[in-house]
Amino acid sequence: MPPSTRESETLAPRGARRSLRRRLAPPTLVLAYHRVVPSIGADVNQLCVSAENFAEHLRWLRAACRLIGPREFLGQLGRGPLAGVALDGGRPRVLVTFDDGYADNVLHALPILTENGAQAILFATSGAVDSTEAFxxxxxxxxxxxxxxxxxxxxxxxxxxxxxxxxxxxxxxxxxxxxxxxxxxxxxxxxxxxxxxGVTTRADEHSRPVTRDELLAWAAAGCDIGAHTRTHVQLSAQRDDQVAIEIAGARRDLQQLTGLAIDTLAYPFGTGGDFDERAEAAARAAGYRCAFANRAGNARWARNHYALPRHLVRNWSGQEFAARFMTWCPP
Ligand SMILES: [Zn+2]
CATH class of the missing domain: 1.10.720 (Transcription Termination Factor Rho, Rna-binding Domain; Chain A, Domain 1)
Structure with missing residues (x-):
C-alpha cells in the first residue's frame, strides 16, 4: 500500500482502520451454487436451492452489495490495491457462480439472475454437456x-x-x-x-446436464461459461497425465462446442484435499486466467489466482443467507 494509506492505518484505532480499508477496498466474495429448482425433493448432497430462496438471496445481494459480472471480476484480478477505490460506500462485491452444469441453472436460475441484473459463471463439466446420463x-x-x-x-x-x-x-x-x-x-x-x-440409472428432466443450446442461451444473456473438468474426477487422486487432460481438455471441448472464450475453471469438490499443485499448474498451462476452490475467503486479496476462495451456498431462506453472509463479511 502507498505510504499515505499505511500511515493513516497506523494512526487510526483498529475499528477505524478496518472501516478505512473497507471503504478503499471492499471485499469481493464469490458464491458457489450448484442447482436452482422449483421445489426441493430428496437432495442427498444438499446441492439444491429453491427458486424462491435463490430469488431472496439475489434481492438481498442487490440491496446490500454490488453484484459484479465475470468480466468485471477478471478485470480486477491482479490490479493494485487501490485500483478499485470504492465510490459507493465500500459495499462488498459479489460474483455468483454455479458448479457442475445442471440444466436447471439455465431454466430456473437465469430468469432470476436477469431479473436482478446479475451475471454469473456456469462451470460446466464438459463431458456431461448434452449427455442423457446422470451425473x-x-x-x-x-x-x-x-x-x-x-x-x-x-x-x-x-x-x-x-x-x-x-x-x-x-x-x-x-x-x-x-x-x-x-x-x-x-x-x-x-x-x-x-x-x-437391479437399478437402471438415468438423468431425468429435473437433474439432467445442460445442453449446448442451453449454454448458448446462458451466454446470450450476458453470463459466462467456465470449465469444471471433463468428467468431474477428484483431481488430487488422478495421475499427472489425467490431471492435464481433465483440465486442458475441458477448456478445449467447451471452446469448440460453444465458440466462446473459456477463461475460468472451478475444481471439482474444491477443498484442499481435492486438488493440488499439479492441478493449479495444469490450469495455468491450459490458459485459464484463474481457478476457483471451495473454501471461504475474500477473493479480492487472494495472491494465488489458481485457488481463489468461494463460499458454498445451501438452501437457506433470505434471512439465513443474510446472516451467513454477514459472518463472511463483517461490517
Ligand atoms: Zn462439481
Missing part, C-alpha cells in the same frame, strides 16, 4: 436409494456395505470409495453397483 453422484444416489442389494449387501472392490445399513450411511460409504476413481473405473464401479441393486 455420477446422482446415479449413485439412485442406485442406493432405489436399489435392492442381495443379503450380503453392496460390494465394491474388497469392501462390503451391509444391506441393512440406512441408505444415507450406505451412500456416504460408497461415495467415499467411488470419489478417487478415474472416470473409467468409476463408470465400471457404478455399472456394477447398479447391477447389484
Amino acid at each position: 455420477w453422484w446422482d446415479a449413485l444416489e439412485q442406485i442406493v436409494y432405489r436399489g435392492h442389494p442381495s443379503a450380503s449387501g453392496w460390494r465394491l472392490a474388497d469392501v462390503a456395505i451391509p444391506a441393512d445399513l440406512p441408505p444415507a450411511e450406505a451412500y456416504t460409504a460408497l461415495h467415499r470409495l467411488v470419489l478417487p476413481l478415474d472416470s473409467q473405473s468409476r463408470a465400471a464401479a457404478l455399472a456394477d453397483l447398479a447391477d447389484q441393486g
Whole structure:
C-alpha cells in the first residue's frame, strides 16, 4: 500500500482502520451454487436451492452489495490495491457462480439472475454437456436409494456395505470409495453397483446436464461459461497425465462446442484435499486466467489466482443467507 494509506492505518484505532480499508477496498466474495429448482425433493448432497430462496438471496445481494459480472471480476484480478477505490460506500462485491452444469441453472436460475441484473459463471463439466446420463453422484444416489442389494449387501472392490445399513450411511460409504476413481473405473464401479441393486440409472428432466443450446442461451444473456473438468474426477487422486487432460481438455471441448472464450475453471469438490499443485499448474498451462476452490475467503486479496476462495451456498431462506453472509463479511 502507498505510504499515505499505511500511515493513516497506523494512526487510526483498529475499528477505524478496518472501516478505512473497507471503504478503499471492499471485499469481493464469490458464491458457489450448484442447482436452482422449483421445489426441493430428496437432495442427498444438499446441492439444491429453491427458486424462491435463490430469488431472496439475489434481492438481498442487490440491496446490500454490488453484484459484479465475470468480466468485471477478471478485470480486477491482479490490479493494485487501490485500483478499485470504492465510490459507493465500500459495499462488498459479489460474483455468483454455479458448479457442475445442471440444466436447471439455465431454466430456473437465469430468469432470476436477469431479473436482478446479475451475471454469473456456469462451470460446466464438459463431458456431461448434452449427455442423457446422470451425473455420477446422482446415479449413485439412485442406485442406493432405489436399489435392492442381495443379503450380503453392496460390494465394491474388497469392501462390503451391509444391506441393512440406512441408505444415507450406505451412500456416504460408497461415495467415499467411488470419489478417487478415474472416470473409467468409476463408470465400471457404478455399472456394477447398479447391477447389484437391479437399478437402471438415468438423468431425468429435473437433474439432467445442460445442453449446448442451453449454454448458448446462458451466454446470450450476458453470463459466462467456465470449465469444471471433463468428467468431474477428484483431481488430487488422478495421475499427472489425467490431471492435464481433465483440465486442458475441458477448456478445449467447451471452446469448440460453444465458440466462446473459456477463461475460468472451478475444481471439482474444491477443498484442499481435492486438488493440488499439479492441478493449479495444469490450469495455468491450459490458459485459464484463474481457478476457483471451495473454501471461504475474500477473493479480492487472494495472491494465488489458481485457488481463489468461494463460499458454498445451501438452501437457506433470505434471512439465513443474510446472516451467513454477514459472518463472511463483517461490517
Ligand atoms: Zn462439481
